[in-house]
C-alpha cells in the first residue's frame with residue numbers, strides 16, 4: 059500500500075489494553091509493516107476498555123452476554139473509529155455481526171495449556187483438597203475430571219495478575235495458555251505443559267484473529283497479506299464445531315484441529331462443569347472439508363449427550 063506522504067497513518071488497530079492484548083497488537087503491526095514495507099508507526103494502535111476488563115469482581119459467566127472482551131472493540135469497528143480489531147480467537151464469540159468477519163489469522167502459537175504451581179510439579183502431584191484457581195469453565199471441568207478430589211475456584215485478572223495471585227496463595231495452582239506466556243516472555247513461569255491428548259485446549263487457543271468490516275476492501279487486502287492459511291483452516295473446523303454446541307457460554311467445550319498438508323484431524327469434547335459427564339470425539343478428513351468436519355463432530359456430540367445435557371447449563 060503506497061502513500062505519497064511517508065508519515066500518513068495507513069490503518070488504526072483496535073485492541074484491549076492488557077499487556078497480552080498489546081503484545082498481540084504489536085505483533086500484528088510488525089508483521090503488517092514488514093509485509094507492506096512501511097514503517098510500523100504508520101499503523102496506529104488504539105486501546106479500548108471492554109466490559110470484560112471493567113468487571114473484575116465476579117466470574118464473567120455469571121455476568122452473561124457474549125463477547126465481553128470484544129464488544130466495545132466491535133462497536134468501534136462498526137462506528138469506523140478503528141479500521142480493524144486484533145483479538146485472541148478464543149475470546150471471539152461464535153457469531154459476529156453481519157457487517158464484520160475474520161479475514162485473517164496469524165500463524166498459530168502453541169495451543170497447549172500449562173500447569174502452574176509453587177507447591178507441586180504437576181496436577182497429579184497436588185495433595186487431595188488442594189485448590190486450582192481458574193475462571194475458565196473448561197479448565198475447571200477438566201481439572202475435576204482428572205482429579206475429582208481437588209477443589210476449583212475462580213481466579214480472574216490478566217495473566218500477570220493471576221500469576222501474582224498464585225504466588226500470594228489465593229489458590230495452590232492455576233492453568234494458563236502457553237501462547238499467552240510465550241507472547242509475554244513469561245514461559246519460565248510454566249511448571250508443566252499439559253499435552254492436548256489429556257487436556258484439550260479451548261477452540262481458537264493460541265491463534266490471533268483480525269476482525270474487519272466485510273465491505274472494507276482496502277483493509278481486507280491489507281490484512282490478508284499476513285493471514286496464515288493453515289491456521290484459517292484449523293479455526294474453520296474449530297469454530298463450526300463451537301457454533302453448533304455453544305447454546306450457552308456456560309458449556310465447557312474443548313476443540314483442536316491440526317492441519318497436515320491436505321489432511322486435517324480434529325478432536326472435540328463437551329463436559330459437565332463438575333467433570334463427571336463428558337463426550338469426546340475425533341475426525342480425520344480433507345482440508346477442504348474443515349467446516350463440515352467440525353459441524354459433523356458437533357452433531358455427534360449433541361446426539362450422544364442428549365438435549366438434557368445442555369439444559370444443565372441454561373440460565374443457571
Ligand SMILES: NCc1[nH]cc(CCC(=O)O)c1CC(=O)O
Nearest residue numbers: 146148234235237238263264265
Ligand atoms: N481469556 C483470556 C485469554 N485469551 C487468550 C489467552 C491466551 C492467548 C491465546 O490463546 O492465544 C488468554 C489467557 C489464558 O487463557 O491464559
